Amino acid sequence: MPLPISPTFNHVGITVPDLDRAVAWYRDVLHLEVVGGPLEVHADDKPFGEVLQDIFGSSWGGVRVAFLATSEGVGFELFEFVEPATVTTKAEYWRTGPFHLCFTWPNVAELVHRICEHGGRKTSKVWTLFPSRDVVYCEDPFGNILEISSGSFERTWANRDTNDNEGSVG
Structure with a gap:
């Protein structure tokens, strides 16, 4: 059975090498609203650590995350991975995603x-x-x-x- 309408877009998550700088940049430059965090989540934290370990696998150990929103309420999550650490790379636009x-x-x-x-x-x-x-x-x-x-x-x-x-x- 087809959906009666399309789902609405809720949020996007992006990885950054320095969460505090990124929060300040997106807040101050693009005026996104900080609605939560920054906070640190580890693999053994309940429930978020368990959820993220389920998503990222057993090699994942920790992340810092903040939650921002656009003026129309679309979520904008910023992630700085702690374990394994975030690696800065040039965007590989030819890869899927x-x-x-x-x-x-x-x-x-x-x-x-x-x-x-x-x-x-x-x-x-x-x-x-x-x-x-x-x-x-x-x-x-x-x-x-x-x-x-x-x-x-x-x-x-x-x-x-x-x-x-x-x-x-x-």
């Missing part, structure tokens, strides 16, 4: 300037995909890829003919 996070802001140049002023970096030029729909890619100071889009996802893609040159992204 998420490779970027997208935030909507009407003036992408304004937000990318703010990101760069606070230790992030711009990794692409500003692209106009459609009239009044700009995107730009950046990295936060921790190497996570951020896309900034001037319009919401559904408004950007609804009723577009991606086969005509004016609506093409490829």
Whole structure:
């Protein structure tokens, strides 16, 4: 039996090498609200340690985590793994799984300037995909890829003919 509607998006979790710096950065630069933590969870903690050990396996021993939220209530979890320790790597976009996070802001140049002023970096030029729909890619100071889009996802893609040159992204 098909679902009557799609599930709503609840949260995303990203790994960072320094939880305290990341919480401050996302709170101060993108104005995400801190709703919980930071806290440290170990494998033998009940119930969260048991849950995480079930997810990550027996080699997992501990993590620091904080819980933030966007203005529309979408959760944003930040993880700094303690055991095994977080390893900073360049994003491998060709591997399965998420490779970027997208935030909507009407003036992408304004937000990318703010990101760069606070230790992030711009990794692409500003692209106009459609009239009044700009995107730009950046990295936060921790190497996570951020896309900034001037319009919401559904408004950007609804009723577009991606086969005509004016609506093409490829």
